[in-house]
Amino acid sequence: TALVAGAFGFPGGARNNASNPVEALSSFCTTGNFRPNHGNFLPQATPAPYSIKVVSPTGDMYKPGQAVSVTIQSNGASTFKGFFMQGDATEASFAGELNCPGFGHQVTFCGRSGITHSDATPKTKVQCRWTPPDFQIGKVQFTATIVENFSIFWTGVKSEAILSPDPTSMTxxxxxxxxxxxxxxxxxxxxxxxxxxxxxxxxxxxxxxxxxxxxxxxxxxxxxxxxxxxxxxxxxxxxxxxxxxxxxxxxxxxxxxxxxxxxxxxxxxxxxxxxx
Incomplete structure (x- = not known):
């Protein structure tokens, strides 16, 4: 059973659980189930109207130093105000480095592999860049919590693409x-x-x-x-x-x-x- 942690909702993005940082670390960075603390509202049970698109210069692989494009986007006319996204690797808790220039900032409780929104303005797309480390960390998939508004949000939104390590890189x-x-x-x-x-x-x-x-x-x-x-x-x-x-x-x-x-x-x- 996966642990689901809560965090207070902030216009400037997700913040650490100050009362229990260990819980925040274990839940947010190992299960991908980041649940905003929006009162009694629960995550939506329907499929999210958003997706995570991953484009790697090496197809379905990642190589040290080669940036991978990761985009959160609306599948239609829906907008979203907030997000929390991380790279989830099978062999490491912290998977490389995520950056979303102009859209988000790194959080402190997931190394550099977790990122959240910088403001709560409605958006249809957030373009990010993932830089893998210089060694293999197993297969990598991107997981996000996407917030449409205070009462409507989805957790555990996963990228369809799963990247495999370059077999010639350091293990x-x-x-x-x-x-x-x-x-x-x-x-x-x-x-x-x-x-x-x-x-x-x-x-x-x-x-x-x-x-x-x-x-x-x-x-x-x-x-x-x-x-x-x-x-x-x-x-x-x-x-x-x-x-x-x-x-x-x-x-x-x-x-x-x-x-x-x-x-x-x-x-x-x-x-x-x-x-x-």
Missing amino acids: YEQKSLQVREQLMGQLQQGASSLVNRLQSQLGPNGIARLFDQSQKQGQSNIPGVVNNLSSWFGGQGQTSNSNINSNSNQRRQNSNAFAFGGNTGMSQYQQFFGGQ
């Missing part, structure tokens, strides 16, 4: 290994730089003396060593540690954004790599 597993290796290399480089700095400040045996001192003080852990660094450097140790943590976090976020086509946060990165 999901290859990309995860590449990012992991890059991250480990950056962390090792940072650790090596720290050790070299400590040795230059403390001398060849300074680090060993630092750990010995921490052991004698009953602080046989990293915070204890950092405290001793502060005393050795006159407070510089703690500052250095803070800077190192900050730089390390930034590197992890950069690697995460590189892999997912957007800054999806460290929780998604950890989930992607099994909590590592």
Whole structure:
């Protein structure tokens, strides 16, 4: 049974569920069932008078770096005021990057693969552009919630076209290994730089003396060593540690954004790599 989450209706587009962002993330970005919180009104049970047209330069495939045209359009004279659309991939929660210049803006709870309307003016067509990531994410289909007015809307409107990955592009597993290796290399480089700095400040045996001192003080852990660094450097140790943590976090976020086509946060990165 798919979870259906609610969000308050806004003229400027869908917003995160501030009271429960985890629910918003899990529902909106994995089921495609974005239901506007329009009082007691429910989604229409009839077929939507709208469709999602997908045109790829490579036919029924997507290739890294090649933009795909994605258009929400009316099948007749009906207009719509709002929409929420996302790329839904079989092997990733966040599928590439969606942009609708002049019509919509990206939402914060679906990486860069979710987009919503910028205003509530009636429209018959919204033209968007989807840019796939540089690795395979399985088959991709586009799903939308389309709002005709406050009381009439449709959820789970899907594109007829389903795009398949270019078989010659990097696989999901290859990309995860590449990012992991890059991250480990950056962390090792940072650790090596720290050790070299400590040795230059403390001398060849300074680090060993630092750990010995921490052991004698009953602080046989990293915070204890950092405290001793502060005393050795006159407070510089703690500052250095803070800077190192900050730089390390930034590197992890950069690697995460590189892999997912957007800054999806460290929780998604950890989930992607099994909590590592």
